Amino acid sequence: MKILRGFGIVVAGYVVMIVLFESFLGLGQPKAERMGLPMLVVTTTDTSGESYERRLALFETEGRMYVSAHHWPRAWYRRALERPEVRIDFEGVIGDYTAVVVEGSEYDRVVTEHPIPLPATILMGFAPRDLLRLDPRS
Numbered sequence: 455m456k457i458l459r460g461f462g463i464v465v466a467g468y469v470v471m472i473v474l475f476e477s478f479l480g481l482g483q484p485k486a487e488r489m490g491l492p493m494l495v496v497t498t499t500d501t502s503g504e505s506y507e508r509r510l511a512l513f514e515t516e517g518r519m520y521v522s523a524h525h526w527p528r529a530w531y532r533r534a535l536e537r538p539e540v541r542i543d544f545e546g547v548i549g550d551y552t553a554v555v556v557e558g559s560e561y562d563r564v565v566t567e568h569p570i571p572l573p574a575t576i577l578m579g580f581a582p583r584d585l586l587r588l589d590p591r592s
Contacts, residue, residue: 496521497541498533506530512544513568519544520556520564524583534586542588549590556585 492512499505508530513520519542523531534540534553542551556564564585 492544494519494521494542494544496530496534497543498530499537499539500533501536506533513564515564515567519551519588520568521553521586521588522568522570522583523586524570524581528584531584531586539591540588551588552591553586554589556587560587561585 492514493509494512495507496510497505497507506529510521510530513522535555538553540551540553542549565583570583
C-alpha cells in the first residue's frame with residue numbers, strides 16, 4: 455500500500471509539473487530566439503471572426519516553413535485546422551499563409567530533422583506532435 459501511495463504522489467507531482475510548465479508557456483509565450491529557435495507569431499481566427507495571436511517556434515526544411523503543435527494547450531492548432539487561412543509575423547514581415555496538415559513521409563522527414571529533446575518531451579507530458587506547413591498565399 456505504501457508503494458501505491460508513493461507512486462500516486464510521484465504521478466500527482468508530475469502532473470502538477472506539466473500543468474505549471476504548460477501554463478508558463480501559454481501565459482508567458484516566451485521568446486526562444488536566445489536558444490537559437492526562430493520564432494514567429496501566428497494569427498488564427500475562430501468561427502466568429504475573432505483573431506488570436508500565438509508565438510510559435512519556426513522549423514524550416516527544404517525551404518518550407520513548419521510549426522509544431524507539441525504541447526497540450528493547442529487551441530491555436532484547432533483554429534488553424536478549422537480555418538487554415540492564417541497570418542504570420544516573422545521578424546517583422548507579415549504575410550498571409552495557408553496552414554496545411556503534414557502527414558506521411560513529409561512528417562517523418564521534418565520531425566527527424568527537428569526532434570524535440572527528451573527533457574522537453576518529459577516537461578510537456580509526452581504530448582502528441584502535429585505539424586502544419588505554412589504555404590504562402592498570393
